[in-house]
Structure formats: structure tokens, C-alpha cells
Amino acid sequence: MRFSISHNLPDKNYGGDLLVENDTEKFDQLLDAETDVAVYGHVHKQLLRYGSQGQQIINPGSIGMPYFNWEALKNHRAQYAVIEVEDGELVNILFRKVAYDYEAELEFAKSKGLPFIEMYEELRREDNYQGHNLELLASLIEKHGYVEDVKDYFDFL
Template identity: 45%
Template structure:
């Protein structure tokens, strides 16, 4: 965009999960977002945490946050459940501005829509929606819920259709 090279990714190319790109991670992890050394800006998601920092080569690293599941380790910041995003303004000279935004939305209405849609894992969704508590890697709990609601069997049935 106007001479700037931007890399978009969910996480590191070699990872599908894990905390490698949390705010307190080593700069070397963020350097991995720049496989091409000519890239100027890396934008990633995964950790659902609005952030701006730099690589060891002074390339810009941005996480726009999460529209539906923002995350902060700090409790008072995590209590803010507004949708998050970022806007990059790029003009003829280069990157003019990075603006982090938050927008309130009706969490109760969102939960109502989830219930009406028979969203799987509804109780877990409600907990992350209102409290910011995620159980993504709690295998024991997820196994219990999968068995209780037959989610694995339902998935197998869908895969065979």
C-alpha cells in the first residue's frame, strides 16, 4: 500500500496455538512475523490483545484486538468487553496513523442470537463473552462437554455428508 509491504497472519507460520505472541513475549518471536525482511508492517491476531510494538529491526507489529473476545491479563482492562479493531491510515508519504478503536455492543443481544442459533459450547461462549474467561485449552472440560452434547459425533456426521 503506497510502497509499504504488509504481512497479515493469524499467528506465527509455525504455530496454531500458544502464547508466543502475547504482549510480554520475547522480541525474537515477533521477528518471526517478518519472514521477508522487506516487510514493513506485520498485523496478526491470535491473542485477541490490542498492541503496537516493534521487531528487532524496527518493523511495526500490530494486533488490532478482537471484535468479540478481547483479552488482557490485567483484570480491570479485561473487564472492558467492547469490540476492538485498528485502523491504519496510509497516505502518499507512508504510515500516517495507527488508531486503536473500541465499540460497545449489546452483549445480552449477542447471547440471545447465540442461543437462537443453537451455538455449540454456549455456556463457554457466555463466559468468554461476559467475563473474558476462555477454556480453549482445557482439554478435560472440553472432552466432558463434547461427550455431554455429542459434539464429536455431530462433527463426524457433518464430515460424512
């Protein structure tokens, strides 16, 4: 059993090519003749489907940022998948969603000085992702002196 693992596409770490509603041809980009099962992330939605040649494609979901379009399915549960292989054969794929204390996680992130904590709090509490808001990013970079932090880090190396 041969697996490939990638964040998004093997040669592209961004974009909407692998949104769950896309055509099979998009997902075939994860596969080659050497791949039996492709596992990817990026879109933060659990997924189980097949490529056009029959290989398995899995997205285990997201621990801290699950995305749901359907209101009744929205929740903050951590998502993952268990892939069982016996004697070189895929025998089971289990998708799980488990509750956890994300307020405690936020407090831990604050205690460790997680950069962009304001954005992370908004994401966790309101499901509002601001990672592409360049104006907000620039203001937080300036407010917290993140450019200097990065320079100091590289000077230290």
C-alpha cells in the first residue's frame, strides 16, 4: 500500500483546486501510478472519494479550523482520520470528530506568545478567518513589531 501525503497539491500549496465539490480531474493531480492512497489537507473538510483510476483520496479534516458550508454541521470539534492497513491492504478508514476545550487552547496560545493572536481568537470564537486581510495583517505586524522579531531571529542564526 503506497501513500502520498501533501498539504494541497504536491507542487502547489495554495488555491482552490481541491475543494470538496470539485470534479474528479482536479483530484487526479494528487495521484500517479505509484500512489494507492492520497492524503491531503488545505481545505479543512473531511473527505473520502476516488480518483478516476480508482485510487483512494482522503482529507482527514482539521484540528483547529474546520470549515462547514452547511450551518447545521458547523462545530469546533477537532477532526482526524484513522487509516487501517493490514497485510499491505487498506481495510478501514475512520473519520472522527472530538470535542476539546478551545478556550483553554487559546489561553495556551496566548501564554506562548502566538503571533497574530487577535486573528486566532476571532477565528476560534467567531469562525471568521482574516488571513487574507492585508490591511489587518499590516496593522498587526506594525503593532506587535513582528518585522523586528523576524530580523532578530535571523540575526541570531
